[in-house]
Amino acid sequence: MAKEITDRSEDYSQWYLDIVKKAGLADNSAVRGCMVIKPYGFAIWEKMQRQLDDMFKATGHVNAYFPLLIPKSFLSKEAEHVEGFAKECAVVTHHRLMDDPDGSGVIVDPSAKLEEELIIRPTSETIIWNTYRDWIQSYRDLPLLINQWANVMRWEMRTRPFLRTAEFLWQEGHTAHSTKKEAIEESRLIHDLYADFAENHMAMPVIKGAKSANERFAGAVDTYTIEAMMQDGKALQAGTSHFLGQNFAKAFDVKFLNEGNKEEFVWATSWGVSTRLIGGLIMTHSDDEGLVLPPKLAPIQVVIIPIPKPNSVLKEECNKIKQELEELGLSVKVDFDKKKRPGFKFAEYEMLGVPVRIGLGARDLENNQVEVARRDTKEKSNYNREGLGQQIKQLLEEIQDNLLRRAKAFRSDNTHEATTMEEFEEILDQKGGFIMAHWDGTTASELAIKEKTKATLRCIPIEGEKSEGKCIYSGEKSLQKVLFARAY
């Protein structure tokens, strides 16, 4: 199996597509813009899901499920929200097919037109708030902390596997609170949770910040984002958490009686991360040999490859090592496939991003050792057979740490400050990456910079030092530097 992939230096976006294909993460499907997530890709998603789900539960959230289809009228209730999504909605107009009277096949039965057309959810705020109206009467019903794992559809023109697809999988949290303060705290709690997940599980460092008015979620008062840097220097919005104020409560008339027996509108948040994270994972760590996965999200953490020699008995030893490692909670695969030679398997598991490979041959048996190769650095060394399990466990932790360290160093090397537009454009053209620059807070300046440079305002960082200055575009007063980059 020739598994050649394009070098990153040659064509980054082709490299990305090659990785997705050759590592068996996803396939194109018969439907334009919709991908098939293959078992290995889905296994990564399942690991992400499990971890995030545990984190949501630990912070008091519960799961529920709301319908795929939304009455068209719901979408028009919150003005900004409609405007944000109207251009990319799939619409269900009929409910029956019939035989084509002109010959073979089926056609839409024109007599089966729906009275009210249905929208395939691009996000679920509207149907959820329409439901919450019935669930909430009193402050005693609050807070309502609900998450759902679901698919959504946004009819995108240009799609790329995981990064932007017409249909994608995600989780969307929708919470209702009795006070503004509590809702803002909730949106920030999740913002922190996402950053924690990105850094400590994906080993993908992120900048936490707020979106500008222009980049904000349609219908939100504030949008908090985590922004990650990909290897080509472009920014990826990896997760967002929104403080929705009372916008949806007002649109759907969701009120509660407070302790003083007075009627008030409910305060809301919503937040989500999607299968896009898999794209981020690929573009943060992987190399020209294939996928590189952080141990915490790798479906297979250790692969054991026997190097067969005639008359040698390796099978038993391989299984023994597998068992030892599994007892330590690791996920392990032994590849006994006789059709493939060891060298082929080495390359194959590198392509799949398996963090640690153990090679075991007659030579090792004699010397009471195994050969251990780590995927992140490609280093190989011999480990003593005694106490192997603990050593491998430590190695996996070291790999997890190293990936984060490496990604942080890369981001730091590719983050620059600009004090003038000339400098800004020069950095963008010559180095790329993140640019920190002063901005006067107006949409006009933001759009002008975008128009001129194709870089967008990714976020107004929450952390780090804040110093006043002058906007690089207008020269007006600026309270802090903000993050610009070309983005996915």
Added chain:
RNA sequence: AGGGGCGUGGCGCAGUCCGGUUAGCGCACUUGGUUUGGGACCAAGGGGUCGUAGGUUCGAAUCCUAUCGCCCCUACCA
């Protein structure tokens, strides 16, 4: 929306200009054997309505007409 390109086994392609035996090649697949410490080799096999529909012709992957689909560039975009 404008411009360009492509539809031939699972994948990548040749053949089309200039119609003519049984539509070919590489990879993948199946079986057997020799191999196995960085992508093995030999042998034998299986698999194709040439996107679809019509037309010209003794004869069409090849020529003509229509139609469908996909990709790329430009434009647009939570």
